[in-house]
Amino acid sequence: MRRRAVLAVALAVVVAAPVVGALQFPGTRDRGEVASPIFGQPTRGDLAGDKGYLRQVRERWLRRFEENALDEGLRGEPHVVWAGRTPAGPAAYVAQRTANNPVVSDPQGDRMVAVAAFVEPTADGPRVMAPESVTDAGTHGNSQAALLGPDRNVLLVLDAGAPVEFSPELRYTADGRIDRTFQPVAFRDGAAVLQVPPQRTKITVALARTPVSMANQVHITNATDILFPDGEDLPQPTFSHTLAGAEEVWGDKDVSEVPAFDAYYDAGGAHTHDRSPLLYIKGATPDGRRLLLQTIQYDDDPARVIVLLARDNGPFTVAASGLVDWKAPLPVQLRLPDEQGILVAAEGAALNYRIGAGKWHDAGRDAALLPDNATEVRVTPANGNASTMTTAP
Structure with missing residues (x-):
């Protein structure tokens, strides 16, 4: 039984009805009543009066359990919250x-009071999709949408009483930022049904409550099944490096939340990755600014690399960005503004640089901030086959 699927970045409310009705807690140490929107309203949708279909759905539900x-x-008895064409x-x-009604770990201290699930159409009749637990805190955190059909090209979104926006396609700007166009979801009688491009192996659509943000993502119940058909996440190595001099300008400053990265994250989207590494670099520029690099990669799209700079206690701003080619001898090479140097990275490799026809200088291993006037970089991986390249203009 799952409360949230693996990819749910944020929380989502599932059911739209007003808070009426009550759930009883027999046999629990803290007996009480909790208002529930799930059981307090009649079935909604244009099949609410189809007794034959509702009976079939309940039969499949009971058989599932x-x-x-x-x-x-x-x-x-199972309650059909919504049924429609x-x-x-x-x-x-x-x-x-x-x-x-056992106590659950997430949300901490809440109790499980119900189970809920979408029921999808198949050639063999209705099929109960992955059930999710519902707690006494309500359906906050449960799925609100499902992709239906063999091609997963029909998006069913339940009306939770809050505005939801939808984007059909993911694009990127030239500098690697997310470029989406959102439009309001028009609910009718408890739900909205949207025709979308096929989502069999890759999810390009996005859903979020307004205002659109990572925290307001609306989760699609079978996103995990689509992205991870084998039931397991893909391994993804993580490389983290701290450059010389970083401690002096960073001190104990936290990097858990950096709003400057938000434009590069897909708010409302669900993605996997192609096993590309995650790279993090902390450093300092010659003029004393904090430096932070991170890579972001979705599905089979190219990995993007973003470098941020911040002065003293000020906010981070984007200084440079580009694409990462992990198969290249030098996957990362970005020139910083204001003549602050050239940031390079090649995991496991020794790095050297020179200026013009001068002598080669040792720049350490894995990652380095080279002088702005460096003209060549030499990359020597563990196998010893060195490559030399001209620095980025």
């Missing part, structure tokens, strides 16, 4: 109370 019983058990076929969203 007969074959894969919950440790917490179920009680009462889509271009992929009839679909639904169902919830049912659990017999026991």
Whole structure:
């Protein structure tokens, strides 16, 4: 049973109805009542009156939990929150109370009170998608959308009572920033059904509550299944380097939240990676500014590298950006503004530089900030086959 899928960066509210109805907690040490929007409203959607379809959905739901019983058990009857037609076929969203209400770890201290899941159309009839636990804090954190059909080209979004925006396509600007166009989702009778490009192996769509941000991402219930069909994440090496002199300007300053990177993250999107390394570099410029480099890579798109600079306690701003070619002898080479040097990186390699026809200087291993007037870089990997290249203009 999952509360959030692996890729859910943020929290999402699932069900739209007003807060009415109550969930009882039999047999728990803190007996009480918690208002729930899931069970307090009649079924919505244009198939709400189709008794045959609703009966079929409930039968498939009960069969799903007969074959894969919950440790917490179920009680009462399954409630079809929404049922409607889509271009992929009839679909639904169902919830049912659990017999026991154990304390969960996320959100900390909350109790599990129900399970909920989308029901998708298939050639063999309705199929219950991955169930998610619902806690007494409500459905905040559960999925609000599902991709339907063999090509995953129908996006079903439940109305949670808050504005949601949708973007069909991911693009990048010339300097590597995310370039998306969002439009409001028009809900009708509890949900919205959107025709989207096929999302069989790669998710290009994005959903977020307004204002669009990473924190307001709306999660798609089967995003993880699409991106990780084998059920496991892909290994991704992480390289982290601190350049000489960084301690003097960084001190104990934190880098956990850097808003300057936000424009390079896909707010509302869900992605995997191509096993490209994650590279982080902390350093200092000759004029005493803090330097921070990070790479970001989505799906099978090229890896992007961004360098930020900050003076004293001021905010970081973007100083340089580009693409990373991990197969090249020198994957990263970026010239910094204001003649602050040339930042280079080649994991596991010895780095040397020279100015004009002068002698070669040792720049250390893995990563270095070269003088701005360096004209050549020599990269010697562990296998000893050195490569020499001219520095970036």
